[in-house]
Amino acid sequence: MTTHFNIGDKVWLANCGTKEKRNPCPICAGKLKVTLTLGSGEQCILDCDYCAKGYEGPQGYELELEPYIKPELVTVSVFETDGKNFNYHFEEEFYAEQDKVFLTKEAAEVKCAQIAAEMAIQEQKRLEWAKENSKKKYSWHAGYHKREAKRHEEQMNYHEKKAHFMAIRVAEEKGLTFNTGRLNLTKK
Numbered sequence: 001m002t003t004h005f006n007i008g009d010k011v012w013l014a015n016c017g018t019k020e021k022r023n024p025c026p027i028c029a030g031k032l033k034v035t036l037t038l039g040s041g042e043q044c045i046l047d048c049d050y051c052a053k054g055y056e057g058p059q060g061y062e063l064e065l066e067p068y069i070k071p072e073l074v075t076v077s078v079f080e081t082d083g084k085n086f087n088y089h090f091e092e093e094f095y096a097e098q099d100k101v102f103l104t105k106e107a108a109e110v111k112c113a114q115i116a117a118e119m120a121i122q123e124q125k126r127l128e129w130a131k132e133n134s135k136k137k138y139s140w141h142a143g144y145h146k147r148e149a150k151r152h153e154e155q156m157n158y159h160e161k162k163a164h165f166m167a168i169r170v171a172e173e174k175g176l177t178f179n180t181g182r183l184n185l186t187k188k
């Protein structure tokens with residue numbers, strides 16, 4: 001059975017805080033690069049995607065949110081109820097459902113520890129997921145880089161050819177012959 005509190009009651013709120021903890025990147029181990037070996041045996045060196053932060057690139061660490069117990073002594077300012085469940089607002093600008101509000105600090109601490117443990121499990125799941133997801137993306141990245149390299153090569157060839165034809169035309173305009181393959185201009 002849960003105790004119902006009234007406006008003005010001083011109660012303990014099972015509150016949890018989180019702080020950021022920096023762990024070395026589990027993918028690149030802080031080296032910012034990863035080496036991917038393709039099926040052909042060819043190796044690609046790519047920027048670490050896991051610890052990358054948008055335009056700032058790889059950082060070499062991951063941020064873990066570490067929950068900590070933070071019971072708060074608060075004063076009920078408003079409560080809402082449907083006749084069965086109670087939700088509380090407190091003068092300290094907190095809000096909580098009844099299962100997080102207690103008469104004693106000890107009871108709030110026990111609940112805090114439970115919440116913190118659940119948060120820690122969720123955080124581990126999130127990090128695991130991010131790590132797995134990051135690994136999956138590498139073959140895509142490698143494919144992209146290879147395609148881009150090929151595209152650049154083709155573009156280069158195109159520009160080289162274009163430059164070559166331009167040279168021939170210029171040479172012809174100036175009454176010179178152009179030895180194909182070499183930029184060797186001779187008078188006609």
Ligand SMILES: [Zn+2]
Nearest residue numbers: 025028048051
């Ligand atoms: Zn990394």
